[in-house]
Amino acid sequence: MAPRAMRKFFKIVMVTIGYAIALVILAVFALEIIGRMVPKLNVPNAGAVERVVWKQKGGDPGSDRGVIITDPGRISKLLNLIEAKNSMWKKPMIAPIPTGQHHLVFRSKEDRLLLVMWIGETVIAGRNGAQDSTGNRSRSVSKQRSEEIVAVLERAVKT
Numbered sequence: 001m002a003p004r005a006m007r008k009f010f011k012i013v014m015v016t017i018g019y020a021i022a023l024v025i026l027a028v029f030a031l032e033i034i035g036r037m038v039p040k041l042n043v044p045n046a047g048a049v050e051r052v053v054w055k056q057k058g059g060d061p062g063s064d065r066g067v068i069i070t071d072p073g074r075i076s077k078l079l080n081l082i083e084a085k086n087s088m089w090k091k092p093m094i095a096p097i098p099t100g101q102h103h104l105v106f107r108s109k110e111d112r113l114l115l116v117m118w119i120g121e122t123v124i125a126g127r128n129g130a131q132d133s134t135g136n137r138s139r140s141v142s143k144q145r146s147e148e149i150v151a152v153l154e155r156a157v158k159t
Helices: 003-036 072-084 143-158
Strands: 051-056 067-069 102-107 113-119 123-128 137-140
Touching (some): 067 072, 067 143, 072 143, 113 143, 123 143
Antiparallel strands (some): 051 067, 051 102
């Protein structure tokens, strides 16, 4: 083979290897993302929820008191806000799920645990009631959505 043809052949081989490496890296990245995605939460119907226990994170753990919300309209509004962002959940890789400033527990009339949620400034996390911590999942939300959920909680307490 002539030196010019050999250089051209070598260049084609190197470009092909470069593309192959880039494709492998992209495939690994895509599989990682897909592998961390989990199904939607089982957000209960408002009629199934008798009460929501809301705890706020504070400096002194002894001062955190659970507030019980029983107003069906407020519970429905909360569930609608959660359902609106009930997609794109991811499992934590190594780090624990951020617990957020607000912890919500949704319970039925039979005192059955239906749903657990954590609301942070730009993240929400949760799990279905029957799941243990291996069912935890989280997702990003806008600060506005987080504030909207907290505003519903605050109005529920004032009424």
